[in-house]
Amino acid sequence: MNMAKEFAVPFHWRRFRERYQLIGSRCDHCKKSFYPIRVICPYCRRSGHMKDIKFSGVGKVYSYTIIRAPPEGFKEYVPYIIAIIELEEGTRILSQVVDCDPNDVKIGMKVKSCFRRIRSENDTGLVLYGFKFKPHN
Amino acid sequence: MMKFNQLRPAREVAVIGIGLTKFGEHWSMGLKELAVEAGIKAVEDAGITGNELQLVVGGNMSGGLFAGQEHGAGLLADYLGLNPVPAIRTEGACSSGGLAVRVGYLAVASGMYDFVAVGGVEKMTDVYGPQATTALSGAMDYETEAYFGATFPGIYALIAKRHMHDFGTTRRQLSLIAVKNHANALHNPFAQYRNKITAEDVEKSALVADPLRLLDCSPLTDGAATIILVPAEIAKKYTDTPIYIKASAQASDTLSLFARRNITTLDATVHAAREAYRQARIASNKINLAEVHDCFTIAEICAYEDLGFTQKGKGGKMIEEGETEIGGRIPVNTSGGLKAKGHPVGATGVAQIAELIMQLRGEAGKRQVKNAEIGLAHNVGGSGATVTVHILSNKK
Numbered sequence: 001m002n003m004a005k006e007f008a009v010p011f012h013w014r015r016f017r018e019r020y021q022l023i024g025s026r027c028d029h030c031k032k033s034f035y036p037i038r039v040i041c042p043y044c045r046r047s048g049h050m051k052d053i054k055f056s057g058v059g060k061v062y063s064y065t066i067i068r069a070p071p072e073g074f075k076e077y078v079p080y081i082i083a084i085i086e087l088e089e090g091t092r093i094l095s096q097v098v099d100c101d102p103n104d105v106k107i108g109m110k111v112k113s114c115f116r117r118i119r120s121e122n123d124t125g126l127v128l129y130g131f132k133f134k135p136h137n
Numbered sequence: 138m139m140k141f142n143q144l145r146p147a148r149e150v151a152v153i154g155i156g157l158t159k160f161g162e163h164w165s166m167g168l169k170e171l172a173v174e175a176g177i178k179a180v181e182d183a184g185i186t187g188n189e190l191q192l193v194v195g196g197n198m199s200g201g202l203f204a205g206q207e208h209g210a211g212l213l214a215d216y217l218g219l220n221p222v223p224a225i226r227t228e229g230a231c232s233s234g235g236l237a238v239r240v241g242y243l244a245v246a247s248g249m250y251d252f253v254a255v256g257g258v259e260k261m262t263d264v265y266g267p268q269a270t271t272a273l274s275g276a277m278d279y280e281t282e283a284y285f286g287a288t289f290p291g292i293y294a295l296i297a298k299r300h301m302h303d304f305g306t307t308r309r310q311l312s313l314i315a316v317k318n319h320a321n322a323l324h325n326p327f328a329q330y331r332n333k334i335t336a337e338d339v340e341k342s343a344l345v346a347d348p349l350r351l352l353d354c355s356p357l358t359d360g361a362a363t364i365i366l367v368p369a370e371i372a373k374k375y376t377d378t379p380i381y382i383k384a385s386a387q388a389s390d391t392l393s394l395f396a397r398r399n400i401t402t403l404d405a406t407v408h409a410a411r412e413a414y415r416q417a418r419i420a421s422n423k424i425n426l427a428e429v430h431d432c433f434t435i436a437e438i439c440a441y442e443d444l445g446f447t448q449k450g451k452g453g454k455m456i457e458e459g460e461t462e463i464g465g466r467i468p469v470n471t472s473g474g475l476k477a478k479g480h481p482v483g484a485t486g487v488a489q490i491a492e493l494i495m496q497l498r499g500e501a502g503k504r505q506v507k508n509a510e511i512g513l514a515h516n517v518g519g520s521g522a523t524v525t526v527h528i529l530s531n532k533k
Binding site for chain 1: 266267268270271274280281282283284285286287288290291294295296297298299302343344345346347348349393394395396400
């Protein structure tokens with residue numbers, strides 16, 4: 001059985017900027033950056049205004065794991081690396097690390113974002129895309 | 138910042154009855170049978186008829202994905218034969234039960250209700266493994282964590298990996314949590330797994346999400362728990378051993394783990410514990426025993442630190458030195474914890490309270506903590522977005 005959660009197109013379409021272009025928010029008051037997009041800065045709330053920021057996509061592995069028991073829709077990718085990446089802007093983000101043997105991933109490893117397929121939905125025929133990260137020198 | 142120092146209950150609250158189903162795989166019972174069994178046991182334990190009940194609060198995480206059934210509190214009131222008594226469902230992922238206890242507490246503490254049944258239930262074994270993994274992944278931030286293929290064990294594995302990196306926590310220390318909790322469950326007739334395991338067993342079990350292995354993970358469990366709450370001033374009419382709720386605290390944090398200030402500290406636990414100690418007017422070293430949220434072994438180590446039982450980074454040492462075994466400085470998860478007692482997610486927070494009550498009444502049999510007066514229950518939703526901390530005592 002490989003039934004994954006399926007949603008209508010707008011569910012994914014409204015996230016394209018975040019997932020395709022790595023866009024988040026930056027507070028013009030405290031200058032902190034966030035991923036994903038937030039309307040309200042959790043530190044400054046009404047005193048700050050959020051503006052879009054496009055992250056460079058360069059960062060380091062902050063923590064990682066290797067998924068061996070996948071959720072629905074991810075069976076074909078096992079084993080795969082899930083990591084928290086600390087971007088050079090200081091913001092952290094969760095994604096997969098690819099083009100890397102699961103035995104070689106390490107905390108502190110430099111990585112850069114790339115555009116990849118995340119999974120294919122079943123009945124709707126949608127193929128879902130987004131960023132993943134790969135080793136970077 | 139949270140401004141809690143003005144919060145006071147209008148009146149004190151006591152627990153007069155508890156009911157638990159056995160935790161495990163119940164082929165013959167669905168959501169409603171489990172909830173009803175625990176409900177009836179609690180009413181009988183409380184020595185009331187059931188006609189007194191004015192409100193039902195029921196914790197249930199995902200009846201929809203696990204059993205095709207939302208609207209769990211309504212179902213419970215219906216099959217308990219309590220209509221038209223109002224019923225409220227609480228949902229905070231794995232802290233749904235803790236939230237139910239808290240809502241029931243608030244209902245009595247406010248002066249609004251005198252007799253409240255607080256239940257929790259989850260029926261998890263009617264779906265297959267990947268579906269259960271998907272259902273539980275709803276406890277994360279779906280669009281930024283689950284979307285990319287993160288699983289719930291995977292999220293705690295990220296915590297474990299960083300905890301090991303920052304504090305030198307070892308694979309063996311994680312194993313010892315599972316070993317202790319299985320040893321405790323041996324003496325708990327309600328527990329799902331009543332078998333002794335060794336550290337080697339844990340370390341040889343299948344990898345789920347490195348470094349976490351199968352025996353680092355709490356299981357899929359069917360089960361239900363209920364407690365009956367009344368104002369403290371009338372509790373002695375119903376029981377010689379009322380147990381008083383001395384604190385009911387809760388805090389929130391980001392749903393996604395990666396957005397935290399620090400992924401090895403559950404800030405919501407720190408905040409909720411601080412508030413609970415303030416309400417109970419005690420320090421953490423006055424706690425005689427605790428039921429903490431060990432959904433994965435690493436979570437119990439973080440809980441030791443975040444509840445103030447030890448300093449940050451020393452949680453691994455605490456288990457290694459046996460401080461949290463029965464007979465140790467502060468026994469933790471005498472029930473077997475989520476790991477060995479089982480983790481029917483919506484029931485867990487209520488079942489933790491039930492274990493404390495058995496201990497504080499002196500009814501815990503072979504797992505009894507001697508002279509226990511004050512117990513703490515710690516229930517976590519997701520990777521720490523919602524946390525409840527309750528403190529109970531057998532002294533008013």
